[in-house]
Amino acid sequence: MKHIVRTAGTLMASLVLATQAMAQxxxxxxxxxxxxxxxxxxxxxxxxxxxxxxxxxxxxxxxxxxxxxxxxxxxxxxxxxxxxxxxxxxxxxxxxxxxxxxxxxxxxxxxxxxxxxxxxxxxxxxxxxxxxxxxxxxxxxxxxxxxxNTIPEFVAYVAYLLQVNPDIERVAIINPDYAFGHDAAEIVKAAFRAFKPDVEIVAELFPSLGASSYQTEVSRLSAARPDAIFSNLWGADLENFVRQAQPRGLLTQSQTVLALGETILQRIDLPDGVIVGMLGDGYWLTPxxxxxxxxxxxxxxxxxxxxxxxxxxxxxxxxxxxxxxxxxxxxxxxxxxxxxxxxxxxxxxxxxxxxxxxxxxxxREDNDGYVDQVIGVTGPSETYDFSVITNMVRYDGEALMAPLGEDPIAWIETLTPEFLETLPEPGSYN
Amino acid sequence: MLDMALPLIMDALANAALIFFVAVGLTLVFSVQRILNVAHGSFYSIGAYIAASMGLWLISAGLNPWLSFPALLLSAALVAMVLGPLVERTLIRWTYGRHEAIQILVTFGLFLILEDLQRLVFGVRSIYQDTPMALLGVTEIGGIFYLNYQLLLIVLALAVLFGMRFLIKHTRLGRLLVAVVADREVSLAMGINTDRAFVLAFTLGVFLAALGGALATPTTGVAPGLGAETMVLAFAVAAIGGLGQIEGAAVASIIVAGAKVLAVYYAPAFDTVAPFLVMLAVLLVRPNGLFGTATTRKI
The missing domain is CATH 3.40.50.2300 (Response regulator)
Structure with missing residues (x-):
């Protein structure tokens, strides 16, 4: 009997200690x-x-x-x-x-x-x-x-651009000179080949990350006379580029697409009608x-x-x-x-x-995320003293994502102009 | 190709103007003091920070925005008057007569210290002060809008080039500097205060670097790293033109800027490396640069 009591006591004490250990x-x-x-x-x-x-x-x-x-x-x-x-x-x-x-x-x-x-x-x-x-x-x-990831993000910008400007023929690209900029250029070009194969890329510039002057690039883009300019410059590079391009009329000469443009709306007075957005859906003023x-x-x-x-x-x-x-x-x-x-x-x-x-x-299964893509154009605000994003659209992230296991660029090439008709219209998300 | 000629020339000249301010200061200091000052780029960025800060202060104080033009000049003068004599008399003077490696290490150390000091004082975010650019507006040339401020920079670079020529050839200070460059010991023997000549030359070099930085602020953001970016190009200019050659610096600035602009127009993948490919080609053919001459050296 003593043995049983002793054993039970030891077990109880062990349990208490173990519980304490877990709590610790x-x-x-x-x-x-x-x-x-x-x-x-x-x-x-x-x-x-x-x-x-x-x-x-x-x-x-x-x-x-x-x-x-x-x-x-x-x-x-x-x-x-x-x-x-x-x-x-x-x-x-x-x-x-x-x-x-x-x-x-x-x-x-x-x-x-x-x-x-x-x-x-x-x-x-x-x-x-x-x-x-x-x-x-x-x-x-x-x-x-x-x-x-970059696939839905940049396919979405090409889709939006073609939805609001279906007649564009000449496109220029200015992206940062590292993987993000070059990947985006590949995706954008693949999306144009899929949605509007007659689009010509008339200039493709990759200024160094952290460059302070974009004056030559602004001249080059102006000289190329593109219908649209796509850029995924970001951070101070984007701010520098826009501050140098805007006084020289570049942002109004062509339909400009600033893929990460939402970040500068509160800092720079952008002209109305610039296509801007973000990577994903992270705009604090969406519905x-x-x-x-x-x-x-x-x-x-x-x-x-x-x-x-x-x-x-x-x-x-x-x-x-x-x-x-x-x-x-x-x-x-x-x-x-x-x-x-x-x-x-x-x-x-x-x-x-x-x-x-x-x-x-x-x-999803490969640990990559489905995130919707929100895009719009700059416009005036009745509430704030800076431009806001208007004429917004919210694309379903999954619809723009390459299926699991497929090469993303090859998947984009399989898309057709009819794919654009399956997407929601600009202005449908306001 | 021909329709691009005018924009190419305009861009090359506008770029060359900004590089020239820095390169001519670098080459002046080398020709007088025989020092390759790696910290020269820091004076450029400090000039930019001071000019941007002064301009922002002017605007926030509600003063006449046209005052931002003299403020650019004033900023450069301020930087030169404070840092020129201070740095020359404390650090640079100590390196005279020592091995080139020591001189480069000392000025490189100074560059790192000044870069960190700028981060401490001005922070890490970009500063923008574009009032002078906005005031001057734009001009259409060949179907492309150029900032009138860019055109002003070309005029100012020419003014500095001719001003420097005038200083060297037609003023007493210039003749003293030429004498010191020719032979320091003989100059000393003839009663020239070479220490003072060194301070003046170094301060003038700092002023030109800071002026370049100040003049760059209306068209660029000022952020950490600006000095290094410009310094690398200034070294290429000095190497191509020949160290110590003021006219060489002017021509080399156009060559370097032209190479970069050509690359942006026709081979964007090479825009960063293009100036250095040109530098390499020039040095292979003329090791002392286009305008440099081989000099004998005492052993």
Whole structure:
């Protein structure tokens, strides 16, 4: 009898200790590594992302954190280059308090970090990088991108341009001289070949990332007399280009498409009618965003704190935090309320679908995301003292995404002009 | 091809003008002090930051926007008066007579320090101050709108070129500098204050670099890295024209700018490397540059 009591007592004590041990596994704080550009020319784009991260951490913590645990973000500057970014990633991933990374802004850094994430088994949410090459020909188990990729983004711009200007024949391209710019040019050219094969590319320029002067490029584009100019310049490069092109009449001489133009609307007085948009659906003034009181409150709080309204990098970052929070919560639930491991968080991210500030994030089997694409043209606002996006359309992200396993560029080539008729009309989303 | 000729020439001249301001300062300092000043690009970017800040202040204070033109000149003068004597008397003077590698390392260190200081003071975001550009409007040339400000830059570059020629050939200071360049020891023996000549030459070099930066602000954003970008082109100009050659710097600026512009028009993939391919070709044929001459050296 004594033996049974002693054994039972030992078991009880072990259970209590084990329970305590499990409870201790729940951290006092969740650390998140957030990779973005906070210096150099790309900081004009990356800093609003960092500010979005700062605000989201405060908002989540004010609402009780994640399962009662507060968040803390460590911002890593991507301007130090891929080697430095990888070293910082490894350093943070080596600490057990980091269970998720939100990385990165740059596509080249995402490509560089993906194998490291796999090696260190660190769930990583790509918050901005959108090269379609990330998930091409490789299965990544720890890298997730709920923010869309270059294929739907740039096919959408060609579709919109042809919907509003079906007669264009001469197109010029000016993109940054690295993977993002060259990939976009390939996609745009493939989309024109599919939708309007007689379109001629009359100039294709790739100025260096961070270039300060675009005067020669402006002359070259003017001299080419294009019907339309496409650009995916971004950050300070975009602002520099527009500030130099606008006084010389380039933006009104041709139908200009600024794929990342939403980021400069509050800073530069663009002429009406410029096709602008964002990568994805992250515009704080879409009908979806304005119908969501949390989004409206976020935008107001952001404006109060940082002196300007959020731009789409801010919203992409905020949406990434929402995806991370949803993954933590799903993992905790799947783990019967216990704190999850990195593997369990990664498992929760697989196929995740969650509401965001601006729509819905949905991850497919290869961990790439379906995100709708919002595009419009610049127009005056009755409420704000800067141009807003009008005549908007919201394309279904899945409809513009290459099917799983297919080569994206080859898939675009299979599209036909009739495909445009299946898409919603510009102005249908206002 | 012919219909592109006018825009090509216009763009080459406008680009050359901005490069020339920096290159001529670099070559002046080299010819007088025999120092290849790697930090010269920092004076360009500091000039740009000061000019942009002063212009923004003028506008925010509600002053006449036309004052932003003299503000560009004033900014460059301010940078030169403060940094020229300070840097020459503390760092540069210490390197006279030492090995070229030491001189380059010292000025490179100074460049890194100044770049970080600019980040600390002005931040990492781009600054824009385009009032002078907006005030002058545009002119249509060959069906393309050019900023009148770009045309003004060409005129100013010519003014600097002829001003420098006048200074060297027809003023007492110029003759003193020529004497120091010819032989420092003999100049000293003849009672010329070579230390003062060095300070003046260096300060003038800083002024020209800062002027280039200040004049660039109305058409470009000012951000970290601006100095390095310009400096690399200025070195190409100095190498092509021949170090120490003012007229050479003018011609080489047009060559470098022309190569870059041609590449943007006809081979965009080579626009960054084109000036350096030209530099390589020139140095293979004339190692001392187009206008440089081989000099004997005491051992």
């Amino acid at each position: 596994d729940k951290p006092e704080q969740i650390d998140v590594g957030v990779f973005t550009f906070t210096s150099g020319a790309p900081a004009a784009y990356g800093q609003p992302g960092a500010q979005g991260a700062e605000l989201m951490v405060d908002l989540i913590n004010a609402a009780g954190g994640i399962d009662g645990v507060p968040l803390r973000a460590t911002i890593v500057d991507e301007a130090q280059g891929a080697e430095g970014v990888i070293a910082e990633y490894r350093r943070l991933a080596g600490e057990t308090s980091y269970q998720v990374m939100i990385a990165a802004l740059s596509s080249s850094n995402c490509l560089a970090l993906a194998p490291v994430a796999e090696q260190m088994q660190m769930p990583t949410i790509g918050w901005n990088c959108d090269t379609h090459q990330l998930f091409l020909d490789q299965q990544l188990d720890y890298t997730f991108r709920p923010n869309g 979806h965003a304005q119908a969501n009181e949390d989004t409206v409150a976020f935008a107001e709080e952001y404006s109060n704190r940082f002196g300007e309204y959020p731009v789409f990098p801010t919203m992409k970052m905020a949406n990434s935090f929402m995806v991370m929070k949803a993954a933590y919560e799903a993992a905790i639930e799947a783990n019967d309320g216990e704190w999850p491991s990195r593997d369990e968080i990664a498992a929760a991210l697989e196929g995740l679908e969650t509401a965001t500030f601006t729509g819905t994030a949905r991850l």
